[in-house]
Amino acid sequence: MNNKAVALFSGGLDSMLAIKLMMEQGVEVYALNFLTIFCTCTSKGCMHQATKAAKELGVPLKVMNITREYMEIVRNPKYDRGRNMNPCIDCRIFTFVKAREYMEEIDASFVVTGEVLGQRPMSQRRQAMEIIERESGLRGLIVRPLSASLFEPTMPEKQGIVDRERLLDIQGRQRERQFKLAEELGINDYPCPAGGCLLTDKGFSSRLKDLFKYKPDYTLSDLHLLKIGRQFRISEKTKLIVGRNEKENKALLNFAEPDDYIFDVVGIPSPIGLARGDLDEKEIESIASIMTRYSDALTEKAKVFYKILPSEELNILTVEPATETTLQAIRI
Numbered sequence: 001m002n003n004k005a006v007a008l009f010s011g012g013l014d015s016m017l018a019i020k021l022m023m024e025q026g027v028e029v030y031a032l033n034f035l036t037i038f039c040t041c042t043s044k045g046c047m048h049q050a051t052k053a054a055k056e057l058g059v060p061l062k063v064m065n066i067t068r069e070y071m072e073i074v075r076n077p078k079y080d081r082g083r084n085m086n087p088c089i090d091c092r093i094f095t096f097v098k099a100r101e102y103m104e105e106i107d108a109s110f111v112v113t114g115e116v117l118g119q120r121p122m123s124q125r126r127q128a129m130e131i132i133e134r135e136s137g138l139r140g141l142i143v144r145p146l147s148a149s150l151f152e153p154t155m156p157e158k159q160g161i162v163d164r165e166r167l168l169d170i171q172g173r174q175r176e177r178q179f180k181l182a183e184e185l186g187i188n189d190y191p192c193p194a195g196g197c198l199l200t201d202k203g204f205s206s207r208l209k210d211l212f213k214y215k216p217d218y219t220l221s222d223l224h225l226l227k228i229g230r231q232f233r234i235s236e237k238t239k240l241i242v243g244r245n246e247k248e249n250k251a252l253l254n255f256a257e258p259d260d261y262i263f264d265v266v267g268i269p270s271p272i273g274l275a276r277g278d279l280d281e282k283e284i285e286s287i288a289s290i291m292t293r294y295s296d297a298l299t300e301k302a303k304v305f306y307k308i309l310p311s312e313e314l315n316i317l318t319v320e321p322a323t324e325t326t327l328q329a330i331r332i
């Protein structure tokens, strides 16, 4: 066993503190960050934050984009989900397995995390942590510097690579001790202390469930679109997304693919609508009426055009706006 370790690294405060505590003991730390489309740390993304934080700590950082593999777990978790679509225990097992593989690849001997016992309701309960450790094949090889005194000594501690006496006994959701420690260790910039995960969001989870139900063969573009606009289930095969602002309108056009329908209202300020699926005439008409409702026409009749990509040929129809009741009934 050597003094090299892989650290699971979100770029948030706890993982920064854990790394710093290990570095102070002479451990050679390699940070590992995971990128999925569900991360919402900052407007620039979690990778930006992790890169910045790793630089501040002076540790090498590897970023793994795991969205594709990860989706299998999100869809069929072995353990329970949290309140929404978040499969926290499976998610942690998955990331620890990846950390173990990376550990073997770079000939490191153990894994470090910023986990704090009892901080997160699902994945940081003692029983869940034991399951995660066992299932990831890392028994005795996960050092949690912030809560280490509350666990049995790990291999690196038993072998004297890590001094247990210098590790901490933080537990629970209060974060005062972490803030104080950050000050002591000179860590000042930690913009995303709690991390952000869309899978814990109720609205996003409804959209994801809807996608799994109606489009099991979804694409990466379908996943990205879940984050944009107002969404409506028009039929089993068709979904409509309506931009809420200029940025979302542009994003819709960026993610649009051949065979998608693009809707807009003629001559009146209105959002862009993107419909994906098989549309018949009736559905085209109801989408046009939704578009009218979200345009400045509001309660008036309006002319709506649509085109089927990649064609630029415009089709025009005049419709009444949809009612609020209709919208509520089909909103995802």
Ligand code: SF4
Binding pocket: 086, 087, 088, 089, 091, 092, 123, 197, 198, 199, 200
């Ligand atoms: S909150 Fe999201 S990222 Fe965090 S463990 Fe749960 S599923 Fe994974």
